[in-house]
Amino acid sequence: MALRIKSHWWNDENDRSLAEIGSALAFIAWRIAVDKAINLHCERFVYSNDAQRLQVIQEYLVFLIQIADRLSFGRFGDEDRRALVTSFAKKCIEHLQDNSTDLLGPGDYGQVFVERLNTRSGEYADFELSPEGPSYAFLRHLGFEIQSLMGQHEENRWVIDQVMDKDGWDAYKRFAKAFGDLFE
Template sequence: MALRIKSHWWNDEHERSLDEIGGALAFIAWRIAVDKAIALHCERFVYRDDAQRLTVIQEYLIFLIQIADRLSHEQLDDAERRALITAFAKKLVVHVQDNSQDLLGAGDYGSPFLDRLNARSEEYADFQLDDEGPTYPFLRHLGFEIQQLMGQEEENRWVIDQVMDKDGWDAYKRFAKAFQDLFE
């Protein structure tokens, strides 16, 4: 089933705050990340449990935050960009906390996600987004991190290729389009 993403504001005449745009981006990113986690399962990659699936979703979210940061660099000044990415990340922490709590029970799931986001942001800092999209090292890093999470079992051996060649690109394209739509 195709993922339908609504990325146009209901009332176009009302100007949106960066906080509102960040919230919309978080909702869209969550849907894309969940869709990509499901796509891996549909391609016969195996999750050992829901916790593992949630960490894969989080890796996609971290990747999409990096994409948003690169895209916003072209449209916003530094203060606006920082405000947008902060609002986006804060809303994602809420999504991660709520959904993880629903699946795994009570606990602090937002703080570990934020710690992982901060660590990954340093790792992604050298990777570029060019006119065609994320560069090979950018996508390879996403694929590598998901491969590490999925393990080296025989059925998950080629997950890095799936992420780099198909799912990472698709996530980028969907998210970049939604990002541009929200600023129109």
């Protein structure tokens, strides 16, 4: 089933704040991340539980936050770029906290995500995003992290290939298009 993403403002005559755009980006990123987690299941990769699936969603969110930061570079000054990416990340944390609480029960899921985001930000810093898209290393890192989360099930041994060759690339394309659309 195709994922439909609305990335145009209903009333495009109004100016949008960076916080509003960040919130819209977070909603779009959440939908893409969930879609990619579901797609792994549809491709017959195996999750042990909902917590594992939520961790895969988190890896996609971290990846898309890195993409947003790179797409913002050159479009905004440092202060506006920081404001946009920060509001985007904060809204992602809210989505994650709400959904994790619903699935797993009470807990501070946002703090764990912030720690993951901070760690991954340092790791992704060396990878390139060109006008053609993320580099091989960028996508490989996403695939590696998801492979690590999926465990050593025999069914999951090719998950890195699925993420690198299809799902990560598709997530990037959908998100980059939506990112551009929100600024039209």
